[in-house]
Amino acid sequence: MEDVLTEIPPPSRFFQEDLNNFAPPSPPLPSPFLLFSNPKPDVPLRPTLLIIAVSSPSLFIFNHISSKTLTGSLILPEVPFSGNSFEPSLGDKSCNIYTINGADDKILFVSVQCPVSAERSHIVAKLLIGEQIIPERVLILDSVKKLNFRGNLSPDETYAFKLETSSERNGEFTLLKDVDYFPSGSMIDGLAAALLCRCQLKNIKGTLCVSWPEYGGFVVSLVKSMLHRNVLPGLDLGIDGDKYSRFSQIKSQPFDSELYT
Numbered sequence: 001m002e003d004v005l006t007e008i009p010p011p012s013r014f015f016q017e018d019l020n021n022f023a024p025p026s027p028p029l030p031s032p033f034l035l036f037s038n039p040k041p042d043v044p045l046r047p048t049l050l051i052i053a054v055s056s057p058s059l060f061i062f063n064h065i066s067s068k069t070l071t072g073s074l075i076l077p078e079v080p081f082s083g084n085s086f087e088p089s090l091g092d093k094s095c096n097i098y099t100i101n102g103a104d105d106k107i108l109f110v111s112v113q114c115p116v117s118a119e120r121s122h123i124v125a126k127l128l129i130g131e132q133i134i135p136e137r138v139l140i141l142d143s144v145k146k147l148n149f150r151g152n153l154s155p156d157e158t159y160a161f162k163l164e165t166s167s168e169r170n171g172e173f174t175l176l177k178d179v180d181y182f183p184s185g186s187m188i189d190g191l192a193a194a195l196l197c198r199c200q201l202k203n204i205k206g207t208l209c210v211s212w213p214e215y216g217g218f219v220v221s222l223v224k225s226m227l228h229r230n231v232l233p234g235l236d237l238g239i240d241g242d243k244y245s246r247f248s249q250i251k252s253q254p255f256d257s258e259l260y261t
Contacts, residue, residue, distance in 0.1 A: 046106075049135065050138045057141075129204065140192050143214040153213075157212075179230075
């Protein structure tokens with residue numbers, strides 16, 4: 001006679017998704033929030049230009065700007081602080097807000113070094129644009145995703161494309177006048193798309209610039225040249241050839257802090 005305490009139970013008659021119906025729902029995630037440095041600046045912040053770096057090349061470039069001051073951070077409760085350094089570093093999973101020192105106008109930039117899910121993109125965009133930070137103009141820097149691009153993208157060539165809000169396109173001055181528009185039929189999603197939509201809703205002049213490839217020294221050079229020519233002409237970005245060569249070793253790999261140090 002079989003021992004009912006030790007025998008292997010029969011397979012469940014339910015599918016896994018049916019079993020999940022009996023489990024209590026997961027508690028909702030706490031909302032993200034902005035945390036400003038001490039002394040706390042006057043809120044809302046009203047920069048002339050807000051630059052939001054999402055792509056690896058733009059993160060690499062802005063990390064090497066020495067003339068910047070930490071102004072605040074966007075906190076995502078689902079992103080752990082474990083593994084982050086005491087001082088802000090390119091390898092941290094963080095979203096810090098900086099003021100660029102020495103610029104003629106007040107310029108803020110946001111370094112988005114942590115993953116932002118599609119479900120959280122709109123609430124993050126709302127925090128960064130239009131409430132506690134009300135910029136005159138916004139520049140978003142991201143990368144082209146090959147699966148979302150209609151056409152051929154050679155890994156040996158570099159490209160940059162842009163999308164603009166209606167107020168940016170119809171204004172007297174456009175930020176990236178020498179950059180081609182993003183081809184029709186291609187798609188941009190995620191945080192970058194949510195940020196540009198937020199600019200459109202708030203009638204803020206906004207430009208989204210996407211570059212290709214996602215990694216490598218040549219695309220860093222392209223983005224740096226574009227920024228120096230159109231956005232930050234008087235700023236020393238402080239990147240030397242040795243750092244370029246180390247960055248160029250990254251090809252078709254996800255962001256890995258060990259490759260940047």
